[in-house]
Amino acid sequence: MTQHKSYIVGNWKMNGTQADIAILKAIADAAGSDSAVDVGICPPSTLIAAFAQAAGGIGIGAQDCHAKASGAHTGCLSATMIKEAGASFSIVGHSERRADQGESDADVAAKAGALHEAGMGAILCVGETLEERDSGNAIAIVTGQLAASLPASTSGDWLSVAYEPVWAIGTGRVPVADDIAAMHAALRATLTDRLGAAGAGVRILYGGSVNPGNAVEILAIPDVGGALVGGASLKAETFLPIIQAAPR
Numbered sequence: 658m659t660q661h662k663s664y665i666v667g668n669w670k671m672n673g674t675q676a677d678i679a680i681l682k683a684i685a686d687a688a689g690s691d692s693a694v695d696v697g698i699c700p701p702s703t704l705i706a707a708f709a710q711a712a713g714g715i716g717i718g719a720q721d722c723h724a725k726a727s728g729a730h731t732g733c734l735s736a737t738m739i740k741e742a743g744a745s746f747s748i749v750g751h752s753e754r755r756a757d758q759g760e761s762d763a764d765v766a767a768k769a770g771a772l773h774e775a776g777m778g779a780i781l782c783v784g785e786t787l788e789e790r791d792s793g794n795a796i797a798i799v800t801g802q803l804a805a806s807l808p809a810s811t812s813g814d815w816l817s818v819a820y821e822p823v824w825a826i827g828t829g830r831v832p833v834a835d836d837i838a839a840m841h842a843a844l845r846a847t848l849t850d851r852l853g854a855a856g857a858g859v860r861i862l863y864g865g866s867v868n869p870g871n872a873v874e875i876l877a878i879p880d881v882g883g884a885l886v887g888g889a890s891l892k893a894e895t896f897l898p899i900i901q902a903a904p905r
């Protein structure tokens with residue numbers, strides 16, 4: 658496996674107003690010049706431009722983009738639009754969008770392809786529900802989801818994957834380390850199967866209830882290349898210790 662810098666990304670979801678630029682600045686002041694870790698924040702789209710201005714060394718990303726370049730899609734934003742606003746990457750396929758907006762694996766693959774086309778990065782999210790975990794088939798389900806959500810592409814440098822068990826998001830529950838390791842190993846095998854050597858360089862992040870108290874343990878699990886952090890990324894006091902917990 659190609660060794661990469663850790664990648665710690667905050668997903669602010671539907672949180673944040675202009676007043677919260679102070680939080681970004683506090684994070685950028687403390688961690689923006691940390692050359693050992695890549696740090697990103699995905700604010701709501703309304704804040705991408707302002708955050709990009711104040712980002713320091715922090716990468717600013719979007720939380721979603723449309724698969725098409727333009728057209729009659731009320732309320733949507735294309736990859737080139739979020740890029741123009743200042744985003745260098747976007748999350749795609751978050752379980753909240755798969756559930757709330759009914760996004761399919763094919764939709765997610767098209768969105769990831771649009772980001773690649775626009776010269777941007779993508780963090781492609783996959784993960785099982787509690788029912789799927791309890792069925793004993795989580796690995797087959799999640800690797801299948803990844804295989805179906807990957808766009809046709811031969812390079813991997815623009816892509817990251819986030820394994821986010823749906824039942825671990827916002828619940829304070831986290832899989833045991835062995836289960837995270839087993840899932841990441843299976844996702845790695847899917848990536849190398851599909852992308853060849855490039856698949857070895859794709860960072861696989863873990864997401865779901867990462868906090869300052871569990872970050873050291875989670876980030877030390879084999880082939881966990883970083884974290885996608887929700888609630889704990891909303892405040893510098895809780896996000897900075899997670900960045901500091903990244904292996905270096």
Ligand SMILES: O=C(CO)COP(=O)(O)O
Pocket residue numbers: 668751821825826827828864865866867885886887888889
């Ligand atoms: O969904 C997540 C990040 O995308 C995880 O959210 P929490 O860290 O709040 O559990």
